[in-house]
Amino acid sequence: MAGPSEKTIKRLFAMSGNTCAFPGCQLPIVESAGVITGEICHIRAQSERGPRFDKNQTEDERHSFENLVLLCRHHHKIVDSQPDVYSVEALQEIKVIRERMVGRPEQATDGFYAKILINDLRRIEISNNSGNIVIDSPGAVVAQTVTVKTTKKTVKVNAPPGTIGAEQEASRYIQYLIARYNEFAGADKTRKTKFSYGAISRTITTNYGAQWSLLSIDKFNEVSSYLQQRISQTRIAKFNASKGHRSFSSYTEFTAKHKI
Structure with missing residues (x-):
């Protein structure tokens, strides 16, 4: 499978200081316990429909040190979902800033980190951002549509890092607001x-x-505000408001009361 070389990622890891390149972010790329929390990000996309794709680049250039930056999963998702904001020039700048701040000579252990980052990159890829799924394992599956046959009635999709569902307190608050709305409206x-x-x-x-x-x-915040508004529009909430009573807790109040 085409992709960046181990030599390239070894250098990239050394120059990253094992931290996300996004300004102000101090999340490690690989935690001390061995958990991989960062990802290899292509500044100019490696596939045609990807963010910031440059058709004039060669394959070698796409996977070169100059076109790669290490980001935590959350910031990788952000920069790729907003390519007009996080331009090629912007990503190149944060890469250079991080390397100047924390870059160091390569160490023997950097080869190990390069291997696991490449393995993580190749575990699952979305080809050309078109919905194709490629699983990098023997008997790889490529498909526009995947039909999952199971004895269970539903298939649970775990929320990826950087989403509301992946943040426990945020997820619990949204569930609380939904339950509150259903209680009042129902x-x-x-x-x-x-x-x-x-x-x-x-x-x-x-x-x-x-x-x-x-x-x-x-x-x-936007989804929370939407749900709070829907709760406030119910007859029970309007009645509560007329009596000076609130119908839901704020996020701060909820987390303080239900802190894990």
């Missing part, structure tokens, strides 16, 4: 149609393009 006896307890979650999916748990953590 108790309204003046409704002309049968109340659907799953409707609010489906509405979020329609409005934001994904299940709330899979939305970027950057959308947390």
Whole structure:
């Protein structure tokens, strides 16, 4: 499989100081316990439909040291989802700044870190950002659509890093607001149609393009505000407000009360 060489990633790791290159971020690329929390990011995308793709680049240039930067999973997702904001020039600048701050000569252990970062890169790839799935293992599967046959009624998709569902307190607060809305709206006896307890979650999916748990953590405040507004519009909440009573806790209040 084409991709960056071990020699290139070894140098990249040494120059990264084992930290995410995003300004102000101090998350390690590989934690001391061995957990990989960072990723290899292509400044100019390696595939045609990827962010900041340059058709004039050669394959060697795409996987060269100059076109790569190490980012934590959260910031990798951010820079690739907003290529107009995080341009080639911007990523090149943060790469140079980080290397000047913490870059060091290569060490013997850097080869090990290079190997595991490359292995992590190759575990699962989305080809050309078109929905194809490639699993880098014997009997690799490439498909536009994957049909999963299981005895279970549903297949759970774990929320990736950097999403609301991956942040425990944020996830619990959204669930609390959804439950609060369903409690108030479901108790309204003046409704002309049968109340659907799953409707609010489906509405979020329609409005934001994904299940709330899979939305970027950057959308947390927006989704929270939307749910708070929907709660406030219910008859029970309006009645509570007329009596000077609140109908839901703020995020700060909720986390303080339910702190794990």
